[in-house]
Amino acid sequence: MLGQLHDPDLHLLRLFVTVVEAGGFSAAQGVLGLSQPTISQRMAQLETRLGYRLCSRGKGGFALTEKGVLLLDATRGLLLDIERFRQQANGVAGQLLGTVRVGMAENQDKAVNLRLAAAIAAFRRRAEAVQLELISAPPAELERLLLEQRLDYAISYFSGNQAAFDYQPLFEEQQRLYCGNGHVLFGVTAVARERLLELDQVRHPYRFLKGGEPFQSRRSMAVAEQIESVLTFVLSGRHIGYLPRHYAQTWEDEGLLWALDPGLDFVVPFTLARHRAQGVGEAQQAFAQDLLAAFA
Incomplete structure (x- = not known):
């Protein structure tokens, strides 16, 4: 009882x-x-x-x-x-109240951070007294927090196979295959696809769930979920791996990364996700509106 x-x-x-x-x-x-x-x-x-x-x-x-x-x-x-x-x-006294909890994938492009900041600024111009919580985490962790209804929204690339979620497109991120200084392919401008297939590539367990990348080598002795970890493997000069172009650019400019065949680039769609069963209050609705407007 x-x-x-x-x-x-x-x-x-x-x-x-x-x-x-x-x-x-x-x-x-x-x-x-x-x-x-x-x-x-x-x-x-x-x-x-x-x-x-x-x-x-x-x-x-x-x-x-x-x-x-x-x-x-x-x-x-x-x-x-x-x-x-x-x-x-x-809705007391016409104010938005409560807490809005938003998760976001790590290491975003400057333009993405500026748009998110614009959404926050627009929301703060409303009649509100809302606590905003921003949480950075890998995509798999964001999915878990959404399933447990510990987040109102999450911004990331997702596997798209969660029937419990609603997804709204926000932006895209371009990924490129890199090697590090000291790798046998560093500085090489043209590489045969068959040679690439024999190289050790960093495996991203979450991203590879759908096998959506245009290239995957036959060998992988390195596993990393976070971008920083992928970068570390690639910088070792012993592995190749995909990184967001905006994230890798600084390292490339310093001569520490070398971009391999651009024809192997692929685009990752980022979406705004929420749990369908989770109640949406006025504050959550208003913030989502401002966020979608900022990325429109």
Whole structure:
């Protein structure tokens, strides 16, 4: 029996409503961004907290028990009341209130940072008293924070396979293949593709999920998720690797990096992502509007 409601209880209740609306555990996987065993485990936690079964999930398919039907109605009413309270609190005296949490991929181009700064400036001209939080992290970490609903938005390149997310395009980033000073190809202007295939290339586990790069060598003895780590491997003179052109330019100008075949360049799309199941308050909506306008 639930004596008092706590945040974990609300998370479980929201999961319960999502499972019912999706039509079962399997169908809810894409919406929640969770595996079926995880969903089943959390539903069991909720049933333990309540002290009764909510649904049957046997050969006959997914079905609510009578108590499950009653809890579904009560939960929907509770979540609606919470949303109304949040909206009323955020709209006090015509002000935007609360906190907006935005995650962003690291090492952005100067132009990108300037546009983000312009969005913040536009937002601050509104009638608001909002705490803005900017968090820099690798794409995989940003996806995890979004799935856990610990961010309102994230700006990065994503795998695009999370059905739980909405994506809006923002800008593109050009990637180029480099080697470092001391590498056998440093200073070489024309390299046969077959020779490149035999070189040791830094593998980026997140980026390579879709295999979207135009070139991947047959050998990789270096793995790095963050741009700085890829750069370090390349600067060693023993590995080749892709880097954002804007990021590599300074090192290239200093004679420490050498750009390989430009025909192997590729473009990474950056998007503004949010979790579909996460409530969007007035402050979050306003900041998203200013952000999209800045990148338009």
